Amino acid sequence: MTELGSGYSSHFHDAMQPVNLLVDEVRQRRETGYDVDALVQEANRTDPGDRDAVLDLVDRMSLAQRLPGWTYVEPDGLGDIEDTLDGRPAASAVPEAELTDRIGAGWLGRIAGCNLGKPVESGDYWTTDRIRDYLKLADAYPLRDYVPVLDPMPDGFRLVPCWPETTRGNVHGSARDDDIDYAILALHLLETHGDELRTEDVGRAWTRLFPIEQVYTAERAAYLNLVNGFTVPEAARRRNPYREWIGAQIRGDVFGYVHAGDPWSAAQLSYRDAALSHVGNGIYGEMWAAALVAAAFTASSPREVVERATGVVPPESRLAEALRDVLALYDSQVAWEVALGRVQERYGHYSWVHTINNAAIVALALLWSEDDWMTGVGRVVMSGWDTDSNGATVGSVLGVLTGTRGLPEHMIAPLEDRTRSALFGFDHARISDLAERTVRLAVQRRR
Structure with missing residues (x-):
């Protein structure tokens, strides 16, 4: 399976960014059984900054063929x-x-x-292990209240920016x-x-x-x-x-x-x-x-x-x-x-x-x-x-x-x-x- 080159990444999954669309469309197609290797190879020959070319690749993903062996039945209507x-x-x-x-x-x-x-809404960062480790440091495991804030914040942990209004003692509405x-x-x-x-x-x-x-x-x-x-x-x-x-x-x-x-x-x-x-x-x-x-x-x-x-x-x-x-x-x-x-x-x-x-x-x-x-x-x-x-x-x-x-x-x-x-x-x-x-x-x- 051909992988996208280092010029393509999608950290924010933003539909307004063509590179995000391409990376995530490749993933979606593969998860649903489609062969997109040829288009991925073409993408690796394409400048990620060429907006029109990248969007053209995204659009042509719809022409990909499903690989043999797909057994799921998933209608839309x-x-x-x-x-x-x-x-x-x-x-x-x-x-x-x-x-x-x-x-x-x-x-x-x-x-x-x-x-x-x-x-802790950031699944790539706040994994189960990191959530558990943080809550144990805060003497709040298992979670039975709003997430506490540790001050100072230990190395290796950072709460999502909304924390001043969503953590224990800080929720007011x-x-x-x-x-x-x-x-x-x-x-x-x-x-x-x-x-x-x-x-x-x-x-x-x-x-x-x-x-x-x-x-x-x-x-x-x-x-x-x-x-x-x-x-x-x-x-x-x-x-x-x-x-x-x-x-x-x-x-x-x-x-x-x-x-x-x-x-x-x-x-x-x-x-x-x-x-x-x-x-x-x-x-x-x-x-x-x-x-x-x-x-x-x-x-x-x-x-x-x-x-x-x-x-x-x-x-x-x-x-x-x-x-x-x-x-x-x-x-x-x-x-x-x-x-x-x-x-x-x-x-x-x-x-x-x-x-x-x-x-x-x-x-x-x-x-x-x-x-x-x-x-x-x-x-x-x-x-x-x-x-x-x-x-x-x-x-x-x-x-x-x-x-x-x-x-x-x-x-x-x-x-x-x-x-x-x-x-x-x-x-x-x-x-x-x-x-x-x-x-x-x-x-x-x-x-």
Whole structure:
């Protein structure tokens, strides 16, 4: 296999940088079974500073041929996805009296979990080992509170720049984060369009409400395509090597809140959101996340949540394979640390912001949460990779599953019932107001 030369590197995965697009497109193509060796050889004869030539190489990656032996079935269309499933997950009724508490707990759990993971959100640097070593130095292992700040900071450690507002003793209201922005946007979209929401509506909301530098990877690539006149489905595919990364998976929770107890309806609606920027496993990640949340309203255990939600994922996809692996590890009764090591060994070749590996450790943390919010969220953050996104998802699901009684006060009180947002017109939102508006939508659709 031919490798790209030293002139090509992608540390920031920025869709506005042609070299980043080329490096990451080569990786995406190879992960999905395509032969791109000839194009890589051509790239090594091309000046990395020649923008037009590099973009031409990126575009011609779409002509690559898939190598023999690819056995996964990973459709993009909703109808094709449904055709692969062994029936839709059944819907269960949620007593209306429970919606307020559980939806409120979901919002609070999501926002607290996001903030917990933010100071160590850099998966290439903040590995599991480095997180563990830092927390042990701080006498904070296992993680049961916001990440502490060591002063002076020991050699070999550096927290993410947001640390002054996301670490222990420094949280005074929620910091701004795209994991929170997308939840607020989903609420706005459903208030505006309801279940008639279309993918095109999502795109218009992005370009109207989001600054482009506050969206990342697949979302930034799709945004650029939209402003350059490309429409669905091309917006998700053109010059977008991040189309199976975690960006869509962080956008699904509110669809699950509104479709409480109905994983398939939540997944269907979230599909319309995901298809703007993602394909294949990227789409399935958001459908699965929405289904996780919806299933948590009526499930009796985290295992039931994970199992029911996995029913919306094409069974012959790589994501479904990874989720089945995690369920099998849980059923084998190995310790969490052992299971985490096996998941990292099997799926650590993906980018630290890919859907498949992050979904696997989300499932892992839920299954090994011991029915305790702090244990589950702490474990997913200690697992590394996309710590704030995964903390948000696990925090949301366990918040719904346990209700507000299961949320630790020391994690919730510092949020002060408010969150920042980069969405135009939505900054300084009250978390309780977001929850109340979500409850209204959930109640309205039942009538």
